[in-house]
Amino acid sequence: MRVSIIGVGKIGYAILKGLKSLNVEIIGTGRSEETLDKIKKEGVEATRDNEYAIKKSDIIILAVKPQHFHSILDKVSKTAWEGKKVVSVMAGIRISTLTRLTNAKVYRAMPNINAVIGKATTALAEERDEEVERIFRTIGNVYWIPEELFDAWTAIIGSGPAFVAEIIDAFALGAVACGMSRELAYQAILDMVEGTVYTLRKDKTHPVLLRDQVTTPAGTTIRGLMVMESEGIKSAIIKTIEAAYQRSMAIGKEIDKMY
Ligand SMILES: NC(=O)c1ccc[n+]([C@@H]2O[C@H](COP(=O)([O-])OP(=O)(O)OC[C@H]3O[C@@H](n4cnc5c(N)ncnc54)[C@H](OP(=O)(O)O)[C@@H]3O)[C@@H](O)[C@H]2O)c1
Structure with a gap:
């Protein structure tokens, strides 16, 4: 199984570190030289080419800021998302919106900053999926919740x-x-x-x-x-x-x- 992390920032990097404990291939993407170097130092393939990473992966974790997701959508062909599982950790973008934009099977995840030390408390929505759960268990505890509770989760567990x-x-x-x-x-x-x-x-x-x-x-x-x-x-x-x-x-x- 290959997993790509689109946007290896604070949360993306914590997920990348967690994923290394699983037997999966990982691709990490970023914009700056600094981010790409940080990914390579973990012995993980690094690229600026999001379309390449998405096409090559079975599961795609979207970890850019929500307002930057445009820059990815604009450069990735709609066909690249076909048949993929997409897990978004981006705050505020609904599953229905992401499904409309990508046509992929979409999940949402809301971890918190404790992911950095493997002690996150992560909400997942909405349909249970073992592979998605396995990924987020590598950074802490996982709770499957209805998507409508994500704002409450963000306030209590995120903040x-x-x-x-x-x-x-x-x-x-x-x-x-x-x-x-x-x-x-x-x-x-x-x-x-x-x-x-x-x-x-x-x-x-x-x-x-x-x-x-x-x-x-x-x-x-x-x-x-x-x-x-x-x-x-x-x-x-x-x-x-x-x-x-x-x-x-x-x-x-x-x-x-x-x-
Ligand atoms: N931080 C938290 O505690 C937390 C908790 C739950 C959810 N989240 C969600 O997680 C997401 C990321 O948050 P963060 O705090 O990790 O932000 P962050 O540190 O700013 O990370 C975002 C990363 O996205 C990369 N990026 C931006 N545009 C890109 C593009 N076109 N292609 C490839 N990479 C791109 C940036 O790369 P460069 O550095 O190279 O520019 C950066 O490394 C947000 O949507 C946020 O809502 C965050």
């Missing part, structure tokens, strides 16, 4: 690492406020977050149950929780995700007009 990083930074600032060095605090906070996630996963504990286990009467945690409550932290996070979701839908509409 999520940034939101979590922001919360962790707030913890570190809190530690500094209490006289702890940032370096010590940061490492300890990461351990604490990791341990908390592990606990929640291991016993499938509901977050509220874990919170109540930590919250002793008249103790320290309840005092902190009272501040979280009065500052509206939960509501702020819900609104954060809702705002990202609305923006993802708006971008999708803008991109829709381009194609």
Whole structure:
């Protein structure tokens, strides 16, 4: 089986690295000399010729920015896509649009930046396909979801690492406020977050149950929780995700007009 990655940028490169663990031939494409060199250094065939890569492959992963997809469509003949499986990681372009433009069998994937370390959380739409799933398992966990949930996924799982990083930074600032060095605090906070996630996963504990286990009467945690409550932290996070979701839908509409 041969897989081509059209646009080996941040996400394309993470997928390329993952794919190397499978027994498949890979072709990577890019525009700049720098990108082509990066692909070659992985021992993978590199080319600027997208039509060549598409024609030679069984599965094509589209990993350019959505607004750059035009530049590929314009230079690739419609027949090149025939009989191929196309998996788009491009945000905002619908399966129906890509099917109309390519006539190929189209899937959508939405990984997140954790793909870079093989810890992505990837949504796939829509019809289950073992080969597609196998490819994305090389960069982390995979969930098959209906395409209409992609905007929600983008807001929660795509933007999520940034939101979590922001919360962790707030913890570190809190530690500094209490006289702890940032370096010590940061490492300890990461351990604490990791341990908390592990606990929640291991016993499938509901977050509220874990919170109540930590919250002793008249103790320290309840005092902190009272501040979280009065500052509206939960509501702020819900609104954060809702705002990202609305923006993802708006971008999708803008991109829709381009194609
Ligand atoms: N970054 C994320 O966390 C993330 C998560 C989920 C989905 N996505 C989606 O993944 C896609 C790529 O995002 P990214 O962050 O990886 O962007 P990126 O780093 O800018 O990568 C895009 C790549 O596309 C290449 N490219 C552009 N036009 C091309 C053409 N005509 N032929 C061949 N290659 C071309 C560029 O090559 P040159 O460098 O040589 O110009 C660049 O390496 C986007 O559609 C985005 O929505 C990204």
